[in-house]
Amino acid sequence: MATKMNRRGISNVVATIILIAVAIALAVAVAVWVFGLAGSASKTATLQVQAIGLTGVGNAINSSGGSATLTILISNPSSSGIGINGFTLGSLSCVFSQPVQVPAGTQGGQLTITLGITSGSTSGTYVFNNATSISGSGGITVPTGIKASSSGNQTAAVGIQYSGYITTVSGQTYPFTVTASS
Numbered sequence: 001m002a003t004k005m006n007r008r009g010i011s012n013v014v015a016t017i018i019l020i021a022v023a024i025a026l027a028v029a030v031a032v033w034v035f036g037l038a039g040s041a042s043k044t045a046t047l048q049v050q051a052i053g054l055t056g057v058g059n060a061i062n063s064s065g066g067s068a069t070l071t072i073l074i075s076n077p078s079s080s081g082i083g084i085n086g087f088t089l090g091s092l093s094c095v096f097s098q099p100v101q102v103p104a105g106t107q108g109g110q111l112t113i114t115l116g117i118t119s120g121s122t123s124g125t126y127v128f129n130n131a132t133s134i135s136g137s138g139g140i141t142v143p144t145g146i147k148a149s150s151s152g153n154q155t156a157a158v159g160i161q162y163s164g165y166i167t168t169v170s171g172q173t174y175p176f177t178v179t180a181s182s
Contacts, residue, residue, distance in 0.1 A: 047082055047102065048075040049166050051178035052110070054089075057117070057126055058158045058182040067132060068156070070113045072166065072176060074140060076106040083169035087113065087131075089178075090154035090162050094131045098143040099169050109138035111166075113148075117156075129153045156180045 010018075049072060056068035070089065076082055083099030092115075102109060114133040117126045131148035156162065158180050165173040 046076075046078055046172075047166065047168070047174050048077065049073070049174040049176050051164070051176040054156070054162065054178045054180045056182070057156050057180040066117050066126075068115045068117050068126070068128065068180075070115055070178065072111045072113075074102055074106065074109050074111055074166070076102045076104060076109075079104050084111070085167050085169045086148070087164060087166050089115075089128065089164035090156075091152040092128050092130075092150060092154040093152055094148040094150045095167075096134065097145075097147040097149070100134065100136060100143070100146070101141040103139055103141070106139040109136060109140035111136050111140055111142075125155050125157045127153050127155050158182050 052071040052073050054068060054070050056066070070087075072087075074084075081101055081103045083101055084096070085099055086093065086095035088094075094113075100111060112135045113131050115128045116130045116132045117128055130150040134142050134146050134148060136142040154162065161177055161179045163175065163177045165175045167173050
C-alpha cells in the first residue's frame with residue numbers, strides 16, 4: 001500500500017518574488033559592468049590625425065641632398081595631454097629623442113617634419129632617409145633640441161600616395177595617408 005507523503009514547497013508568490021529579485025540583481029550587475037567599460041573607454045586619450053601634405057618631393061637635389069616637408073594636422077579632443085614618440089612613413093621609421101606634446105583640447109595643431117632626401121636609382125624617384133627637423137604650431141609643443149633617430153628609408157615619387165602612422169608614448173598608433181607633391 002502506498003502512502004502519501006506530506007510534501008510542502010514554497011508558494012508560487014514567494015517563488016515569483018525570488019525570481020524577480022534575482023533578475024533585478026543580474027540587471028544591475030550587467031549595467032554596472034557595461035557602464036564601467038564605457039566610462040573607462042571614454043577616458044582613453046585619442047588623437048585625430050590627418051596628413052596635410054608631403055611637399056618638396058622632386059625639388060632640385062644638390063650634392064648634399066635635399067629635403068621634403070611632411071605636415072600633419074593633429075587634434076586631441078580628450079581631457080588629457082598626449083605625447084608623440086615618433087612616426088613611420090612607409091619603410092622609414094623615426095623615433096623622437098623627447099616626446100612631442102599635444103595638450104588636451106588641441107584642435108588643428110600642426111606637426112611639421114622636414115625629411116632628408118637623396119636622389120633615387122630611377123629618374124624621378126627620391127629616397128627619404130631621415131627626419132632633419134621637427135616643429136609644431138597651433139598648440140603642439142616640440143621640445144628644444146629634439147632629434148629623430150631614423151631607420152629604414154622610403155622611395156618616393158611625385159603624385160604617389162603613401163601611408164604612415166604617428167606613435168604615441170603609450171604605444172598607440174594613428175594612421176594617415178599623404179600624396180607626394182613637388
